[in-house]
Amino acid sequence: MSENGDMANTALAHALDAAAHGFRVIPLTRAKLPAVRSPHHHDPVPLPCRGACGRLGHGVHDASADPEAIRALFAAAPWATGYGIACGCAPHHLIGVDLDLKHEPRVDGAAALARLARRYAFAVPHTVTVLTPGGGRHLWLCGPPGLGVPNSAGRIAPGIDIRGTGGYLVGPGSATSRGRYRLAPGSPAWHPAPVPPELLSLVQPPVRTPPERATARPSAVGAPGRDAALVRFVRESQEGRRNDRLFWAACRAYEAGAGDELAPALIEAALHTGLTRREAEATVASAARSATGSTGRTLPPVA
Template structure:
């Protein structure tokens, strides 16, 4: 079987046949294709609620409104890589496809780790700002960003904690007894979860990411995941300024505060002016921007 056989819809190919999710026959086929693609690569799957049904089909008593994500079975026990069972689950009823992460076993008994970015490029930005390069791996596009699938050592015992990435990454981590919605599924907004490249398998998680996740937040981060001192090079400062300049309305102040915290941690005593100017360029008030930077420097223990 080639890498693309039975592959679900690829990223960028929002399937017009769905008609916004109203065509349940087509939606079932797309979900089934996604489920078969996953089990064909030994990813255990189970059914989750689909936003195209009239009411939530999740196991909970009362839906919290998060349609399309609730498990329909006790997934830590009920999941499968069996093709026949997969066809029964997804071929005859409208369900989203979910992946039982704790049941996945990869090379050298590796466990599946999914980095859930809440915006496009979030993990790339975090890697760059921590002095590393993002490692390309299996990626599923989501409604807000993307899921990056990695293999982590079983001995790492990862869960859903962000570790030292807390406050440094726009997203979440999923591992252990957790699950993610997989390719072929439909988000409540009408966006398909879609593979970016069906031929790209998960790769081993990079050392910097594992180090950060295993480190407790609130303690000084180990040297492998610290921001390099910005006074030694202007490259780090340029990255922080660019991060602020790329902010969209509604996220400008948060990005400014995040960038200023990183500048303070890196010892960039003269970065405040550049960050304030970047914030003003994207529409923030100069006085408010300066106050945000001062607050970040105070929190990070830096000087201005």
């Protein structure tokens, strides 16, 4: 058997072990991306789909704890060398705390978490801890049922990324282009600790005050502050990132209660980048559904 075949079998074995403990998994490539190719990549106008078409290839929406479904996923991606664990799913309602470690510029997520723990008076739990090839670590925590935790990058502190609903963590035993993920010495296996209430409050998005409706909002393109920045962010999109940036901006607008007013300007900005009106309108509609209750993909904040 080839080296790739050996790694795929190893990844499958680890994934099945995780599933036996209630975690939902998907196969990953060496680049830590979902390994099953999208069934929509040849569509002339790809529309948002979370698996309703019945085919494999919808990223974390394919995640399953059923052994036969997992074997089918890996059979569809024999190049897989790792596996991802979906966050936010029952029974664990997993929340991942990704602690980066970088030297240039200096970023230490573990130290940042320790500072937050001191400031907000909570103890960092002894929980499942996965060491990353880059020197960082992932902490696995159980969230409360019925409460979706959003994905974020550096929002609560530099060097701390949060993986919540719609996100996934690279599972221990996965092989990537940078090395292998492994359980930290002394770490419990498959039994994440409950998230401290103080930390749960930090990873939730800030409560937004609904805007006054008594007076008309200025036109979004000419508005100062956030609205103008969101429109500009979409207008400056490059090919390959246009839908993603439009989706992200529309989500932020709807979360702030300004989605309906700002949507036309965001769509016009997307048309300026070369998207068709149908693509732009479908992306904004998907963002509206995601931001107003249904879970979906969450994109990283603007760099």
